Amino acid sequence: MLVGGSVSEEALVGQVERAGGFQAVVFLHVILAKLARRGALRYLVQGPVGTLATLEPLSPRFELSSQPLASVRRLRLSRFAHVRRDGEALVLESPRAHGRVVLGHAAALALLAGLAMPTTPDAAVERLAPHEVPAALTLLELLFRTGFVLAAESDGSTEEERRPALALWEFHDLLFHAGSRRRLYGRRVGGTYRLAGTVAPLPAVPPPSEPAIALPRPDLALLARSDPPLVEAMERRRSHREPGARGVTLAHLGELLFRCARVRQVRPGERDEESSRPHPSGGARYPLETYVVVGQCEGLEPGLYHHDAAGHRLEQRGGMTPTVRALLADAQVGSHPPRVLLILAARFARTSFKYESIAYALILKEAGVLLQSLSLAATAMGLAACVVGRGNPELFEHAAATEGVAESSVAEFAIHGCTPEGRPLAEPHSRP
Missing domain, CATH: 3.40.109.10 (NADH Oxidase)
Known part of the structure; x- marks a missing residue:
């Protein structure tokens, strides 16, 4: 989200390209990445019923993976991902992620429910109403590029089961470790009374x-x-x-x-x-x-x-x-x-x-x-x-x-x- 409102990435890229050409677009992406790492940028997924979800960067290590969703056949929700209430909002968080997702519509929860088992991108959104599918696929892309959703093998395993360094972590242990050690934007730490x-x-x-x-x-x-x-x-x-x-x-x-x-x-x-x-x-x-x-x-x-x-x-x-x-x-x-x-x-x-x-x-x-x-x-x-x-x-x-x-x-x-x-x-x- 930019100061004064929001704009789609596609529209922003189009405006910059018309004004400055390809080099200006490259520079734009560099600037957007820096803003995101500093917590100054949010990504909104808009649908016909309003905001489906909002991705909020929380760490200087935040970045969107360059691997597109189209490159994988099967997906599965990270076993460290969890949904909780924060004030009046439902948020999706993970001790492995450097951002969080504020869920703004029931369709977002329905999408997550379909990712508990390994599935394909098309199957993940098939339970949604047709008018909700485009925004849900955009959200799925964001979830994949931020590590909330992972590529899955034919047996349903993800890197979190295959990599020993990750497989040895239990959910509650990694959540506690990250929750008490990481410094995230907007988070107060120490003797605050x-x-x-x-x-x-x-x-x-x-x-x-x-x-x-x-x-x-x-x-x-x-x-x-x-x-x-x-x-x-x-x-x-x-x-x-x-x-x-x-x-x-x-x-x-x-x-x-x-x-x-x-x-x-x-x-x-x-x-x-x-x-x-x-x-x-x-x-x-x-x-x-x-x-x-x-x-x-x-x-x-x-x-x-x-x-x-x-x-x-x-x-x-x-x-x-x-x-x-x-x-x-x-x-x-x-x-x-x-x-x-x-x-x-x-x-x-x-x-x-x-x-x-x-x-x-x-x-x-x-x-x-x-x-x-x-x-x-x-x-x-x-x-x-x-x-x-x-x-x-x-x-x-x-x-x-x-x-x-x-x-x-x-x-x-x-x-x-x-x-x-x-x-x-x-x-x-x-x-x-």
């Missing part, structure tokens, strides 16, 4: 609850003298999936959580509270909460607990119910379930209140940092532990009575006991 004044921020620390059990606090000065060097801990770290030589105690839990997950300070932030903890967090948001599922732990009854990171206490959330038992069973990767399972849950609004486009990516990065901290601390303490590669958020939400979109599990860490070479606990351990 997009809902400030509309949504109230969560406190840095959830309010404490009772009943709770005070956890022992290790002497950090003593640990600084007795711990193995960082290099040694990193080299000794292993994933232990079988029962340890000895069991886990309340003192072990107290030390591990104090080392890695306690709140050191709550302070005023830019627009709400921030906190300081042993591991880093994007914008000091610290959305992660640690839940402790106890199967066997000396000094603790089996059940589900929440770590009060500010008070360094374990708040009781329930006994060994079938759901809590299922959480332990779900984390089993060896011959036995873990004696203790740490579940890292995120209060998502802590991060998304500030950050736009990257909030969930930041939460997962923080979970990885905390898992590494737990792994190294467990190694230094002689605990047999490992990161769990999967989790069950539905089980967690049921056990902890949380609303999944507000707070849910994002990572798990299993403790199976103590390694044979596990060191005695550093003394003294104090209680608050």
Whole structure:
């Protein structure tokens, strides 16, 4: 679309050719390509009932392929293409595309539906009314030249199935990767506080609850003298999936959580509270909460607990119910379930209140940092532990009575006991 209205490419080329000849037309195409890559140009597909669709470039890498639709026999919609609502519009997007298509008429959706299976261009539009076919074929050409629609082989496969680099990607993984990493026109990224004044921020620390059990606090000065060097801990770290030589105690839990997950300070932030903890967090948001599922732990009854990171206490959330038992069973990767399972849950609004486009990516990065901290601390303490590669958020939400979109599990860490070479606990351990 040009300033002041729209014009067909055919009409524009004709005007330029009459005014300046072939060289002027070549220059026109160069200019149009540059405008599109800068997001200053839109492509409208007009039909007898109005605008069928609008193609909006979103990236400097946007370009229309030079391969014409007529060069292929079979077509198929990309398996990464998806339709969603954006405000009052339906849009077709793909993590592989450098533009998006705003769908303006039901005929556009009907065209997409016909592309789920491999088909020919003529067959793709045969279900449309005759007066809709010319515009639909124009849209199909645009979809093909922008990568939303791909050439298909006789077996129905496209390059997305044949190329290993693409075949290995699942839809949700590539969508998340592109959605949290790419810089697109009109997209805000970072600390925008997009809902400030509309949504109230969560406190840095959830309010404490009772009943709770005070956890022992290790002497950090003593640990600084007795711990193995960082290099040694990193080299000794292993994933232990079988029962340890000895069991886990309340003192072990107290030390591990104090080392890695306690709140050191709550302070005023830019627009709400921030906190300081042993591991880093994007914008000091610290959305992660640690839940402790106890199967066997000396000094603790089996059940589900929440770590009060500010008070360094374990708040009781329930006994060994079938759901809590299922959480332990779900984390089993060896011959036995873990004696203790740490579940890292995120209060998502802590991060998304500030950050736009990257909030969930930041939460997962923080979970990885905390898992590494737990792994190294467990190694230094002689605990047999490992990161769990999967989790069950539905089980967690049921056990902890949380609303999944507000707070849910994002990572798990299993403790199976103590390694044979596990060191005695550093003394003294104090209680608050």
